Amino acid sequence: MTQTTPMRPTLDVLQALDARDPLAHKRAEFLLPLGVIYLDGNSLGALPAAVPARLDHVARREWGEALIRSWTADAAQGRDWMALPDRVAAKLARLIGARPHEVAVGDSTSVNLFKALSAALAVAEPTRRVILTDADNFPTDLYVAQGLNALLGGRYELRPVAAADLSADLGTDVAAVMLTQVDYRTGERLDLAAVTAQARAVGAVTLWDLAHSAGAFEVDLNGAGADFAVGCGYKYLNGGPGAPAFLFAAERHHAAPVALSGWMGHADPFEMAREYAPAAGARRFVVGTPTVLSLSALDTALDVFADVDLGALRAKSLLLTGTFMALLDGVPDLTLVTPADHERRGSQVSYRHPQAREAMRRLVDRGVIGDFRTPDILRFGFTPLYLSHQDVYHAAQAVQDIVRELRA
C-alpha cells in the first residue's frame, strides 16, 4: 500500500479529504450521539441505524406473533431462525476471505477459541507438543489455551514468545501457532500471510484471532492458507454488545473432531438421534440454540458492509490513523507505541502517557471517547465507516489540550 500520510495536515486539507471520501455516505448508516467523537469502535462498534427496527420486528412479529413457527423456514414471511447462523456466516465470509461453509457463527470469541484450538490440536502432527503464542496476546486467548491444556492432561507446552521472536521459535516441535493478528494494546499488525506461510513450512497448524481485524480491513484467510480463525462480532463488525462471534475452519479440516458436539451442530437436530453426527461444513461448530435476537442484530449490522470496497476501507483507515499520528507528533508526554509503518498497524493508535487513566477520563468528559488500557496506554480506534478526517483533527486537538492541562 503506497498511501502517504500528510505532514501535520491543516483543517482545510482534511476538509478536502472528507469532500472526496468514497466512504463518507456510510456515516448516515449509524446512530451516533451528537457532540461525541467515537474512537472506541474497536471495543464496541457503534449502532447501525437499521438495527433497532430489525430488533423490534424480530421481537414483536417473529417472536411475539409467529412464536415457535419462526424456527422453521417461511420464505414469504422472511423468517427462518434455524438458518440464521448460516446466513450471517455467508455475509461474514466475504470480509475474511473464507467460503460461507467454512464459517460458523455463534457463542463468544472465547468459546470459539476453545473449539478451534481443540480442532487445531486434533489435526496437528500427534508427536508435537508446543502451542506457540504471543506473550502479549489478549488474556482470554491465553486462559482458554491454559484451560484446554489442563483438560488434555497438560500434554502441551503453552509457549508465549515476543511477537518479534516468533520465527525463531517456529520449529518442528510446534503443533499449533495461536496468534492475534492485531495487538489489542499497541495496534501492531502481524503479516498474516507471511506468518501463516512460515508455520506451514514447518508443518504447524495456524489459529488466528481476528478480533481487531474483521471489519477493520480485508483479511484473506484462504489466500494465506490459514487453518483456523476466530473473531468478534461486536467490535468492527458493529453487531452490538455481546454479539455472536465467529469461527473459521478451512474446508480441509472439516473432518476434525468437534470438541463441543452439540445438537445444533448435528446433521439433523430434530431427528433427535442418540449418536452425534456432524453437520456438513463449519455448521458442526455451532453448539446450542442460536441466539436469535443478537444474531438478528449482527445480521443487519453486516448489511452495512454490503457495498463497501475493502480496499477503500483500508486506505481510509490508514489515512485516519496516519493523520492522527501526524497531528500528535512531538507532543510532550505522549509516546507512540503503534508502528508508524502502514503495513505494520491495524486501525488503532496507542500512546503511553504518565497519567493515561486521568487523561482518558478528561477526554471522555469532552466527548472524545477512546479507552485506557493498563498500565499507561491511551488507545484510540478508528472506524472508517463513521469517522471523518475532521473528527480526527478535533480529537487530536482535544488530546493536545488535555495533555497540556495535565502538565500545568
Ligand SMILES: *Cc1c(COP(=O)(O)O)cnc(C)c1O
Ligand atoms: C475482544 C477480544 C476477545 C473477546 O473475547 P470474548 O469472548 O468476546 O469476550 C478475544 N480475543 C481478542 C484478541 C480480543 O481483542
